[in-house]
Amino acid sequence: MFPVHRIKNWARAHDANCLVSSTSFQQENFLKITSIEAVPFTIPYQHPIVAASGVLDSAEHVLVRVHTDEGLVGIGEAASRSFVYGESQASIVAAIRQWLEPALIGADPMAVEDLYERTSWLVANNTARGALDIALHDLRGKVTGMPSWLLLGGVKRPVRVTRILTMGEAQEAADEARQAVAESGISSFKVKVGTGLRSDVARIAAVREAVGEEATIYVDANHGWRAEEAILALTSMAEYGLDLVEEPCPASDTIGRQRLAQHIPISIMADESAPTLADAARELTAGSARALSIKTTRTGFTESARLVSLAGALGARTLLGSQADSMVGTAASLAFGSAFPQVASEPGELDYFNVFTDHLVTNELVVQNGVLIPSELPGIGVEIDEDKLCHYRIDNR
Ligand SMILES: [Mg+2]
CATH class of the missing domain: 3.30.390.10 (Enolase-like, N-terminal domain)
Incomplete structure (x- = not known):
């Protein structure tokens, strides 16, 4: 092969x-x-x-x-x-x-x-x-x-895909979720929240009704709530079966976040509060976060692998996050996640490219039956379409 x-x-x-x-290493x-x-x-x-x-x-x-x-x-x-x-x-x-x-x-x-x-x-x-x-x-x-997943020591594992839903009206989010189920078999959803308690709860309720009891739903507040608001909001949302809550309140409010973790039945996932290994160590050992969003676009493969090890040692979950990656970043994230059983066994945010109007690669990624399967091509497995890059680059070269 x-x-x-x-x-x-x-x-x-x-x-x-x-x-x-062996003493003076040559690299010629x-x-x-x-x-x-x-x-x-x-x-x-x-x-x-x-x-x-x-x-x-x-x-x-x-x-x-x-x-x-x-x-x-x-x-x-x-x-x-x-x-x-x-x-x-x-x-x-x-x-x-x-x-x-x-x-x-x-x-x-x-x-x-x-x-x-x-x-x-x-x-x-x-x-x-x-x-x-x-x-x-x-x-x-x-x-x-060799493909990157093999070089990282893994096997070719499909990864279940999470669709990140629009933070619009409840009906709009529910329609988008229904469409993702029908078109791509997606069974995991992240719902953006953090603007207003009533509209946030309505959005979660509508999405849950649209996707059924078996689907995974988690929420991301991007620090949009204060700790006290987060306790109220997540208590109201708990009946809709949330898997995780991502960045409910600012991590700088250390005491508030710990208090929140003690008062809600939902684990907190650290994302933008843990962009480095040192930040992740702080968040996990402080007792607030119990899961990490692994974004290879910000920690590459090298530091992402260290994050997975750290989380594993502390009993925390690791999920692939998306920085609104195009198919290039998504292919990288998929190859990385596929290599680590504790990452590949979780749903990953691997189809943000669905909101792009065009793609830069010659071999496009396709979500089928709710999963993405990593490529066997060398490296991250995608090739750049030079004509498209020429069209979308903004440096006029
Ligand atoms: Mg996030």
């Missing part, structure tokens, strides 16, 4: 280098990074995406491409979220060009752990570093001819 000759050649080069000297025979490209692109959504933390009407993302001296190219996607991480398309491009590319030119792209640490001095620029790490893992797959 995989081009074994390429693996053997790579292994032979590796052995040869090890034989040169290795692949080298020659440039790192950051391409800003904008694709309109079919309708505005509304959350308690902000409104978006188009994906303003950046495609990161790592080029090598052998012509192989790895890809990753960064999604800007000014109101969550303080990053913009322009800042992601600048971070790649000004700091990350110079730090990695000439390095061996296979050394993903080493390269992640080599750029760890750069604070805050989560999705710039995350996309770069994914591009390096994609490249690793292309060098070896």
Whole structure:
């Protein structure tokens, strides 16, 4: 299935280098990074995406491409979220060009752990570093001819897909859920809440009625409630069978969040309050969060794997989250999740691309029977459609 000759050649080069000297490690025979490209692109959504933390009407993302001296190219996607991480398309491009590319030119792209640490001095620029790490893992797959899920030590597991519903009127959300069931067999739904208690409860009730008792429903308030409001809201919603509540109130209110966790029968999932390993450790050990949203776009594969281990050690759940990823970011997330049983066994937010008006890849992802199946192609398993990239890139190159 995989081009074994390429693996053997790579292994032979590796052995040869090890034989040169075990004390002064030589890397002359290795692949080298020659440039790192950051391409800003904008694709309109079919309708505005509304959350308690902000409104978006188009994906303003950046495609990161790592080029090598052998012509192989790895890809990753960064999604800007000014109101969550303080990053913009322009800042992601600048971070790649000004700091990350110079730090990695000439390095061996296979050394993903080493390269992640080599750029760890750069604070805050989560999705710039995350996309770069994914591009390096994609490249690793292309060098070896293996899909990323296999290189991460996993098997090809389908992942159940969660549809994130519009935060509109109750009937609108219910109709969207019904359509997702009918068209794609989706059986897991995330409902955005956090604007008004009455409308939030009405939306949950309508969605539950639309999708039936067996479907999974969880809610995301994006810090839209205060802790006391969250206790009231979630107490009212509990009868509709919620699996989780994501970011009910600001994590900075440590005592409020712990009090909330003690008063509701629903586990709290940390998302934007846990964008790094250190933040996740704080949230999980503080006793408030009992689940983590794993977003590979902000923690790459390297730090995401550490998050899964941390959560596993503390008995917390891990679900794939979406930063409104296009099919590039979604393919990466799917490949990562498929590799880890504790992630693949949970529903993942893997079809946000349904709100995009177009897609950048030649081999589009399709949700069938409520699941996505990872590709057997090397790396993250998708290829860029250059004509479409040319159309949607905004840097006029
Ligand atoms: Mg969230």
